[in-house]
Amino acid sequence: MEARRDVFQAIADPTRRAIIGMIAEQPVNVNTIAEQFDVSRQAISLHLKILMECGLLNIKQQGRERLCEARLDKLNEVHEWVQQYHQLWTSRLKSLKGFLEQEALQAPHPKKSKK
Amino acid sequence: MEARRDVFQAIADPTRRAIIGMIAEQPVNVNTIAEQFDVSRQAISLHLKILMECGLLNIKQQGRERLCEARLDKLNEVHEWVQQYHQLWTSRLKSLKGFLEQEALQAPHPKKSKK
DNA sequence: TATATGCGCAAGTATTTGCTTGCGCAAATT
DNA sequence: AATTTGCGCAAGCAAATACTTGCGCATATA
Numbered sequence: 391m392e393a394r395r396d397v398f399q400a401i402a403d404p405t406r407r408a409i410i411g412m413i414a415e416q417p418v419n420v421n422t423i424a425e426q427f428d429v430s431r432q433a434i435s436l437h438l439k440i441l442m443e444c445g446l447l448n449i450k451q452q453g454r455e456r457l458c459e460a461r462l463d464k465l466n467e468v469h470e471w472v473q474q475y476h477q478l479w480t481s482r483l484k485s486l487k488g489f490l491e492q493e494a495l496q497a498p499h500p501k502k503s504k505k
Numbered sequence: 506m507e508a509r510r511d512v513f514q515a516i517a518d519p520t521r522r523a524i525i526g527m528i529a530e531q532p533v534n535v536n537t538i539a540e541q542f543d544v545s546r547q548a549i550s551l552h553l554k555i556l557m558e559c560g561l562l563n564i565k566q567q568g569r570e571r572l573c574e575a576r577l578d579k580l581n582e583v584h585e586w587v588q589q590y591h592q593l594w595t596s597r598l599k600s601l602k603g604f605l606e607q608e609a610l611q612a613p614h615p616k617k618s619k620k
Numbered sequence: 621t622a623t624a625t626g627c628g629c630a631a632g633t634a635t636t637t638g639c640t641t642g643c644g645c646a647a648a649t650t
Numbered sequence: 651a652a653t654t655t656g657c658g659c660a661a662g663c664a665a666a667t668a669c670t671t672g673c674g675c676a677t678a679t680a
Contacts, residue, residue, distance in 0.1 A: 402517035403668085407586070414593060421626060433669050435628065454626050454677035462594035469587045471522070476584050478529060479577040518638085536656060548639050550658065569647035569656050 397467050400444045405429070406437050410460060413447060417459040512582050515559045520544070521552050525575060528562060532574040 401407055405427065412423055420438060424431040438458055441447045445464045450457045516522055520542065527538055539549040553573055556562045560579045565572045 396519075398513075398519075398522070399517045401586075402514045404511075404513075405668090407513070410590070414590060419626080420628095424627090429668085430670055431627075432629095432671080436668075439628090456627070462590045463598075465587050465590050465594070468583065469591050471516075472580050472584045472587060475525070475529060475577045475580050479580070483578075520638090534656080535658095539657090544638085545640055546657070547641080547659095551638075554658090571657070 395440065395444045397444050397446065397464060398471075400440055400446055401465075401468065403437070405434075406441055409434070409437060409441065409458075410446065410462075413458050413460045414462060417450065417457040419452075419455045419457050421455075423458065510555065510559050512559050512561065512579060513586075515555055515561055516580075516583065518552070520549075521556055524549070524552060524556065524573075525561065525577075528573050528575045529577060532565065532572040534567075534570045534572050536570075538573065 401410070408427070409423060412418055412426065420435060421431065423438070424434040427434055438447070438449070441458075442449055445461055447461055448459045450459060516525070523542075524538060527533055527541065535550060535553060536546065538553070539546040542549055553562070553564070556573075557564055560576055562576055563574045565574060
């Protein structure tokens with residue numbers, strides 16, 4: 391059911407994340423990718439299909455070989471989703487830090503008596 | 506099988522992403538969350554369990570109510586993974602832009618003759 | 621031309637996922 | 651004390667997922 395295919399689901403699988411890692415810098419053909427994994431070549435082919443279907447890669451035919459070319463810009467969807475929370479958790483961290491530092495400045499510190 | 510539970514799988518489901526959105530700013534109790542969705546309360550309870558198991562939220566008991574408190578810092582795992590590619594695709598875009606601009610400067614532009 | 625290689629199609633299988641329903645326990649309310 | 655509310659446990663079901671195996675087509679090589 392193609393309606394369920396989205397980027398978040400595509401990257402949920404560790405094998406597909408590893409594939410993205412392989413093709414991020416330059417296109418790689420299918421069999422070369424498949425050789426790096428312990429599962430069958432067909433299993434990798436199916437993963438590539440999923441990544442292609444949600445736009446994370448293009449497949450370019452060169453003779454009998456198919457080159458998989460990453461479309462990393464499609465990860466922007468995940469990047470933006472995470473970014474909104476990243477700002478939330480980092481600003482909260484800063485608020486907490488500022489609060490604790492203010493507490494530290496205000497709290498009286500009894501002098502340690504010398505022995 | 507809990508071994509498969511990770512943050513990427515947790516956020517793969519749109520319902521769980523929506524739940525995270527609901528609790529991001531302040532803790533919310535389980536039934537209040539469940540009321541916002543069309544599925545059964547128990548289905549939401551199961552989603553909350555998944556989010557709790559991978560560390561995306563804590564559950565705090567207050568009497569008979571359970572408050573779900575987001576742990577957004579756990580999304581750092583996704584943030585970092587996406588960030589490495591974000592830098593790649595934005596720097597590639599800049600390289601392409603620079604290249605095209607250079608091409609534009611060098612290309613001779615024939616003057617348009619006046620009629 | 622014959623053989624080898626690249627790789628998707630299709631079918632089948634086991635596992636996982638997302639959901640519903642019924643039940644039961646603890647806490648709050650009446 | 652009785653009832654209501656909050657909510658997890660467990661079982662069951664349908665759909666989705668991840669994988670394997672066998673086959674066949676197109677292209678490259680010998």
